[in-house]
Every structure is written in structure tokens, then in C-alpha cells.
Amino acid sequence: MPLIELHAAQRDDLDTIENLMQFYLYDFSEWLPLKLAGHGFFSIQPKLEYWRKPATQPFLITADGELAGFVTVDDQTHLDGVQLNLGYLFVIRRFRGLGVAKFVVSDLLSRNPGQWHIFHIDANLPARRFWARLIPILTGNLYSLHQRPVDGYPCTFYRFETPPQSAGPVHATSPC
Secondary structure (H helix, E strand, O other): OOOEEEEEOOHHHHHHHHHHHHHHHHHHOOOOOOOEOOOOOEOOOOOHHHHHOOOOEEEEEEEOOEEEEEEEEEOOOOOOOOOEEEEEEEEOHHHOOOOHHHHHHHHHHHHOOEEEEEEEEOOOHHHHHHHHHHHHHHHOOOOEEEEEEEOOEEEEEEEEEEOOOOOOOOEEEOOO
16 A cells, blocks of 8 residues: 545635546546536636535545545535535546545545445446445445435435544655
């Protein structure tokens, strides 16, 4: 496993995350009808309001010192009583399958206790397999499944609670 670090994004890092969003959307274009604009990029509006929300926590992911993706935690929930949502999780292809996403999710859950949901679009088969393997491990099988559309697309939600723990570091590193 590479050396994985999770860095709280600063205001200057938001352009980097917006740039990485192009790759995130490229991956999603396999499952959603996303179209490229005439200039060859996906037309997305900067998410300034999203980044400014106090509940939005963006992070950059590095693996072996290289930028490897980004992740966000937010409060944009779709199930009653849930407080925390994994908003975006993107790991570049070169670092997929190496435990990067598992480390990142585990770290974020440990430092953010409360009622969570994590969801995926059902058409995204790699996400379906990933979450179906990981959620039971991270929750000790204490979760519930919910089916609900989001923006008209069938989605699976994993709902669970993470217990309070001592506050984790703002900068986390994977074990060597």
C-alpha cells in the first residue's frame, strides 16, 4: 500500500479540486448522460456556495507524495436523521485498488462521529462492489440499506452511526 495522506483543503486548493472534478465527471460519464462542451471539458459551474458552507469539509488525497484525488464530507443528506454525507470521493485510476479509498473513508469516519449515509448510483457497478465490501467492515455490520432515487437515478444508501472518539488529526497518514 502506498503512503496515503489526507490533507484538509485550503482556499487555494479549491481550484485543484475543481480541476480534479473534470476527471470525476469523466468517470461518471460512463453511468450518467454527461456531455462535453464544445471546448472539450465538462461544463460545470464552480461550486463556490458548496465550498463556503461551514459543514463542507474538502480534502486532498496524496499517495506516495503525489496528488491522488479528493474527498468531501458535507451535510447534504437524503435520509431523515442523517447528519453526515460523503459528498465526493475521487481517486485517480493509478491509485485505485491499492487501499487508498478504504484508508480515506476509514479516516474520515473515525474523525467525524455521528449519523452517516454514503450512497452510490446503482448503475456504477465498481462503486456498488466497493461499498458492499467496505461498509460491513467499517460498521461491524451495523448499517441499514435504503433504495431511493437522486436526481431521477436509482441509488443505494448505506446508513450507519460512527461512535464518538477522540478528535483525529487534521493530517492523517496511512500505516507503512
